[in-house]
Amino acid sequence: MATLGIHGCLRLLGTPAKKGLCGNPALIEAVAFNPPEDIAAAIMAHVIPASLMKFDSERPLVSLASISVPATFSLSSSLMIPNERVHGVIEHGGIVPGIITDNSRTRWHVRAPTTRQADALLKRVRACIEAASTGTGCKVNFQTFPSFTDMRANSTLCDAYVEDMASFGVIVVKNCETTPASTYMGNVSYIVPSFHGGFVIAADATTTLHRPAFATAARIEAAHSSTMQGAKGMTMMAIRVLVDDKTASAARADFEKDED
Structure with missing residues (x-):
């Protein structure tokens, strides 16, 4: 960046405990995104089917209770x-x-399209567990982990990714469906x-995420090429945000509009 005369800072963050303790909330608590007003954009992508481009809110919950809980559910x-x-x-x-x-x-795990819906559903799940506890004469303790909020998609950044990926022949669909x-x-x-964002790797139609077959598919050369394309698209977007004040301002405006 210094050689090219690009002003700014690019920070690469690894996410701890992705499937256990909800890594990004831990990073937020550790002030990894401070001061937020100085951050033009946070960018990531996941290897997922192309249709999965918007995400639900999630409320992880651990309970110590009776095994009869599913009956109440x-x-x-x-x-x-x-x-x-x-x-x-x-x-x-x-x-x-x-x-x-x-x-x-x-x-x-309790999931719903919005944080408000997830909170309401979590209350009902807790009530089911408490009912099972009462019905079986057990005591129950709850441990609630950091929760996932719903994803506030930024239209400017989504458009930039679609355009940048298309510039080297990769077609990405902008999809805002839940x-x-x-x-x-x-x-x-x-x-x-x-x-x-998301990028696709070649895999059998029956292969799903977080399964051994998916790990096998992720090891082939074609998957590596797809991953590098996704990384290239994210890098191009990051550079665009840094060098193009119009893009950065529009992304900030989209963010602030969602806050209203």
Whole structure:
């Protein structure tokens, strides 16, 4: 940048504990995005199907409760709207068959298109867990992890990415439809102008994210090429924001408009 006479600073951040403790909220708490008024844009991309371009709010929750919780959810699920999601897994349910364990632990993710909807759904999920606890004579403790907010897409940055990727032959579709996915980049989008894009790697139609088959697909040369194209598009956008005051101002205006 100094050689080219480009003023500004590019900061590359690795995200800790992506799937465990919600990395970007931890970075925000560690003032990685301070002072926010001095940051022109935060940029990232994820290897995802091209249609997944907007993300839900998510409320991760761990409960220590009775394993009968899913029965109460079966009654509550009929009241959920189609784009709300509740995912659960039993992390500890005992070690010997036929013996009632003295404690159990489950983990739940509560998703909805907006933060407000996710908060409301989380209250209902907690109520279901508490009902199961009461019905089985158990005590329940909750541990709530940092939550994901909904993603505030920045139209200026999205347009820049589409244009920059097209300049070297990669067609990216700007899609603002809600999809059942979540990202901690949503938290960043409430602090600074933000972009979360996606790029596609070749994989079997039945291959989904976060599965061994997807990890295998990500190791092939074509996947590396797609990743480099996505990285190139993000780099071009970052340079554009730094050298083009019009783009930076428009991205800031989009961000401030969303705050109103």
